[in-house]
Amino acid sequence: xxxxxxxxxxxxxxxxxxxxxxxxxxxxxxxxxxxxxxxxxxxxxxxxxxxxxxxxxxxxxxxxxxxxxxxxxxxxxxxxxxxxxxxxxxxxxxxxxxxxxxxxxxxxxxxxxxxxxxxxxxxxxxxxxxxxxxxxxxxxxxxxxxxxxxxxxxxxxxxxxxxxxxxxxxx
Amino acid sequence: xxxxxxxxxxxxxxxxxxxxxxxxxxxxxxxxxxxxxxxxxxxxxxxxxxxxxxxxxxxxxxxxxxxxxxxxxxxxxxxxxxxxxxxxxxxxxxxxxxxxxxxxxxxxxxxxxxxxxxxxxxxxxxxxxxxxxxxxxxxxxxxxxxxxxxxxxxxxxxxxxxxxxxxxxxxxxxxxxxxxxxxxxxxxxxxxxxxxxxxxxxxxxxxxxxxxxxxxxxxxxxxxxxxxxxxxxxxxxxxxxxxxxxxxxxxxxxxxxxxxxxxxxxxxxxxxxxxxxxxxxxxxxxxxxxxxxxxxxxxxxxxxxxxxxxxxxxxxxxxxxxxxxxxxxxxxxxxxxxxxxxxxxxxxxxxxxxxxxxxxxxxxxxxxxxxxxxxxxxxxxxxxxxxxxxxxxxxxxxxxxxxxxxxxxxxxxxxxxxxxxxxxxxxxxxxxxxxxxxxxxxxxxxxxxxxxxxxxxxxxxxxxxxxxxxxxxxxxxxxxxxxxxxxxxxxxxxxxxxxxxxxx
Numbered sequence: 001x002x003x004x005x006x007x008x009x010x011x012x013x014x015x016x017x018x019x020x021x022x023x024x025x026x027x028x029x030x031x032x033x034x035x036x037x038x039x040x041x042x043x044x045x046x047x048x049x050x051x052x053x054x055x056x057x058x059x060x061x062x063x064x065x066x067x068x069x070x071x072x073x074x075x076x077x078x079x080x081x082x083x084x085x086x087x088x089x090x091x092x093x094x095x096x097x098x099x100x101x102x103x104x105x106x107x108x109x110x111x112x113x114x115x116x117x118x119x120x121x122x123x124x125x126x127x128x129x130x131x132x133x134x135x136x137x138x139x140x141x142x143x144x145x146x147x148x149x150x151x152x153x154x155x156x157x158x159x160x161x162x163x164x165x166x167x168x169x170x171x
Numbered sequence: 172x173x174x175x176x177x178x179x180x181x182x183x184x185x186x187x188x189x190x191x192x193x194x195x196x197x198x199x200x201x202x203x204x205x206x207x208x209x210x211x212x213x214x215x216x217x218x219x220x221x222x223x224x225x226x227x228x229x230x231x232x233x234x235x236x237x238x239x240x241x242x243x244x245x246x247x248x249x250x251x252x253x254x255x256x257x258x259x260x261x262x263x264x265x266x267x268x269x270x271x272x273x274x275x276x277x278x279x280x281x282x283x284x285x286x287x288x289x290x291x292x293x294x295x296x297x298x299x300x301x302x303x304x305x306x307x308x309x310x311x312x313x314x315x316x317x318x319x320x321x322x323x324x325x326x327x328x329x330x331x332x333x334x335x336x337x338x339x340x341x342x343x344x345x346x347x348x349x350x351x352x353x354x355x356x357x358x359x360x361x362x363x364x365x366x367x368x369x370x371x372x373x374x375x376x377x378x379x380x381x382x383x384x385x386x387x388x389x390x391x392x393x394x395x396x397x398x399x400x401x402x403x404x405x406x407x408x409x410x411x412x413x414x415x416x417x418x419x420x421x422x423x424x425x426x427x428x429x430x431x432x433x434x435x436x437x438x439x440x441x442x443x444x445x446x447x448x449x450x451x452x453x454x455x456x457x458x459x460x461x462x463x464x465x466x467x468x469x470x471x472x473x474x475x476x477x478x479x480x481x482x483x484x485x486x487x488x489x490x491x492x493x494x495x496x497x498x499x500x501x502x503x504x505x506x507x508x509x510x511x512x513x514x515x516x517x518x519x520x521x522x523x524x525x526x527x528x529x530x531x532x533x534x535x536x537x538x539x540x541x542x543x544x545x546x547x548x549x550x551x552x553x554x555x556x557x558x559x560x561x562x563x564x565x566x567x568x569x570x571x572x573x574x575x576x577x578x579x580x581x582x583x584x585x586x587x588x589x590x591x592x593x594x595x596x597x598x599x600x601x602x603x604x605x606x607x608x609x610x611x612x613x614x615x616x617x618x619x620x621x622x623x624x625x626x627x628x629x630x631x632x633x634x635x636x637x638x639x640x641x642x643x644x645x646x647x648x649x650x651x652x653x654x655x656x657x658x659x660x661x662x663x664x665x666x667x668x669x670x671x672x673x674x675x
Contacts, residue, residue: 013191020195027202031209038213042220049224053231053616117232117342143224144345146232146338149242151587152610 026133033126033135040126045141048122052143056118060147116147218349219577222536225346225353226578227616229339230534233355234614236338237532238584240331240365241612247324248516248607251375254316255424256382257309262423263383265302269498271295273441273491276465299498310425310509317514321369324517328365332357335532343536350578356533366529367607370518372511374604376420426511439492446487449473453482518604524592525585531617536578581619587611 123140272295336355343353360366421428452459453473459466476487523529586606588597598606 016191016195020191020199023195023199024202027199027206030206031202034206034209034213038216041213041217045217045220045224049227053227056231056235057613057615117338117345142345143228144342145228146235146342148235148614149239149610149612151242151613 029133029135037126037137037139040124041139041141044122044124044139045143048120048141048143051122052118052120052145055120056145056147058148059150060116060118061150117144118147119144221346221349222578223580224578225343225350225536226534226580227582228346228534229343229353229355229536230532230580230582231614231616232342233335233339233357233532233534234530234582234584234616236335237331237357237361237365237530238612238614240327240335241367241584241586241607242610243327243331244324244365244367244517245607245610245612247320247327248370248375248378251317251320251516252378252382252608254313254320255375255379258306258313258425259376259379259423260383261302261306261309262425265299265306268295268299268302269495272299272498273445273495276445303501314509314514318510321514321516324367328367328517329363331365332362336362339532339534346536350536353534353536356535358529358531360529361532366520366523367517368520369512369515370604370607371602372424372426372515373420374518374602375516376424376426378516378608379424380420425509427509439488442491442495443488446476446484446491449476449487450482450484453477516604517607519586519598519606521603525588525597526583526617530583530585532582534578534580534582579619580616582614582616584612584614587613 119142121140121142123138125136125138127134127136275295335357339353339355343350343355346353420426449469449472452469458470458473472487473482476483476490520529586592586597586609588606588611589595590597592598593600593603596605598604
């Protein structure tokens with residue numbers, strides 16, 4: 001009778017252990033996921049911010065995707081692994097878009113010089129797996145910054161004329 | 172009853188069922204708490220990153236607008252030079268025509284091969300009159316245009332600073348609601364005016380002389396390819412015009428107080444040659460009879476300089492030079508009425524140089540507590556403080572908690588050149604104006620420098636930032652906001668305590 005009862009307790013401990021271990025696996029995978037999520041979010045935010053600044057410094061001309069590459073030294077290979085170890089489930093450049101918009105024009109009613117605002121949106125995906133449990137989510141962010149002017153060494157032929165054309169076209 | 176209890180106690184102690192579950196639940200609770208804490212920490216990190224990004228964005232945007240203002244002033248300066256170059260070109264043409272008149276007169280006296288040039292003498296005389304008329308006709312329009320452009324420049328220097336704040340406000344608003352307050356605080360002088368002063372008329376005239384050379388040469392390159400073989404000669408001629416304009420800007424631009432350029436030395440040689448030829452003709456005893464329209468004038472000159480049957484060559488040279496010089500002087504007249512004090516281009520403020528504090532703008536951002544609702548304490552720990560600041564501010568967009576900004580950034584506009592400010596391709600002496608003649612003004616973020624005079628009083632910077640925010644809120648929402656003296660006092664109290672102002 002006593003031996004039978006002890007055997008039953010061992011089974012109960014086994015079941016409890018399985019339940020607790022499963023919960024632990026889920027929670028620990030969650031910890032890993034949160035770690036990757038915030039690292040990934042930080043990475044995307046910094047990429048976006050750096051690309052927006054780079055894009056703005058270059059007078060909001062060209063491609064912001066190129067600016068992303070310029071500031072991040074991105075080389076997203078087939079594995080989608082970033083140089084800093086942040087693991088992206090997909091190409092972090094996917095979904096990156098940029099444009100320069102005349103946001104000051106008629107949006108706030110504040111008088112302005114029709115300054116352009118660079119907007120760079122960057123997206124990435126984060127995933128974590130463990131013990132058959134998988135978490136995943138997409139993260140994205142948008143950065144804004146005012147565009148700088150294009151500079152020129154030439155005073156008149158390209159400098160003055162191009163500036164004048166630019167000023168007229170923005171009216 | 173006691174017996175049953177006594178009998179059950181050993182059984183409970185010896186029963187291990189559920190023991191793992193109890194421990195598991197305990198540790199799982201700790202794990203869940205840890206997860207919550209981790210999420211709060213992550214939120215705090217992301218929030219601080221976002222706050223810094225917003226501060227960077229507003230500071231950079233304000234600096235970009237400031238730089239654009241400087242480039243606009245450069246553009247207007249160049250337009251002023253282009254307009255004034257019309258006068259420089261006409262004056263240069265007039266000089267060339269006066270010199271040519273003497274040269275052609277000599278050709279008329281040369282019996283061997285000078286007929287073709289002599290034939291140009293009369294049209295050249297007419298051209299002198301036409302050029303002088305053109306100078307007279309264009310005088311007032313050019314002066315008016317220069318004055319108007321100088322007025323526009325003065326307006327731009329006043330409009331750009333508030334426009335920079337407005338632009339940065341617009342950019343900062345895009346970080347709403349995560350970031351509740353973003354504002355740019357320029358250095359006090361930069362709040363009201365760009366760092367420029369009136370330049371000099373002489374420098375404007377020098378640039379106008381360059382325009383004649385540069386623009387005409389470029390136009391000839393593109394519009395008149397058939398003249399390509401003569402590009403070198405044309406370039407030489409235009410360079411001489413530019414050099415003359417630089418050597419005697421008062422004459423070419425009609426700036427009062429100047430003297431006309433001295434006639435070239437080879438002009439005296441030409442006059443001497445002319446008088447020598449007149450003397451030779453007088454020696455033959457026969458009058459000029461070449462059929463040219465200048466015969467009568469030449470014969471009159473022979474009569475004029477002949478005394479007692481002898482041709483006085485010295486008197487001839489002196490008189491002819493005086494006549495030519497008087498024409499130079501006549502060409503220099505006519506500009507005394509110009510109001511040059513109000514026609515001057517913009518020049519860099521003598522107190523400005525790349526990296527100088529007067530070009531700095533501070534970007535400030537602060538939080539919306541909802542964004543870090545999971546654990547606001549962690550954000551405060553991120554401020555290296557365990558206590559949250561308590562000051563608050565009420566504006567038309569609602570209450571803003573926290574007087575200590577979470578993001579600080581510093582940006583400036585600069586002139587993109589190499590080396591020292593007053594040397595090389597930056598803003599070299601002796602004029603120190605060149606920086607306002609090239610489209611090379613750019614914005615940049617710089618390391619935060621809390622020794623900068625702008626930030627020596629953090630309280631002043633912050634209170635001005637919040638006041639700016641209130642004014643902008645009022646401007647955009649139309650809702651009146653009362654000035655809060657108590658709030659200002661509280662802000663100053665909070666931010667004057669260095670332990671509560673953290674810079675990262």
